[in-house]
Amino acid sequence: MTIDQIRTLHQAKPFKPFTIHIADGASYEVQHPENLLQSQGGRTLAVSTAGDAVVIIDLLLVTRITLGNGAATTRKRR
Numbered sequence: 001m002t003i004d005q006i007r008t009l010h011q012a013k014p015f016k017p018f019t020i021h022i023a024d025g026a027s028y029e030v031q032h033p034e035n036l037l038q039s040q041g042g043r044t045l046a047v048s049t050a051g052d053a054v055v056i057i058d059l060l061l062v063t064r065i066t067l068g069n070g071a072a073t074t075r076k077r078r
Helices: 002-009
Strands: 018-022 027-030 036-038 046-047 056-059 063-066
Touching: 002 036, 002 063
Parallel strands: none
Antiparallel strands: 018 027, 018 063, 036 046, 046 056
């Protein structure tokens, strides 16, 4: 995973939620662009999680990114 790939998702208009998966099996949802901060050097990410916690992630530990928030989408019938 490169910082350019993450920047592309982070700066997308309109923004679409995505999940960052890391090597230890943990995953962190980015529901809004304000929930992600990239360091100036590009190697470190800070993700704001539920409960106002912040997780610091080394980009080298990111194994994949999945789009969406994992919620099932359904259509209502009229």
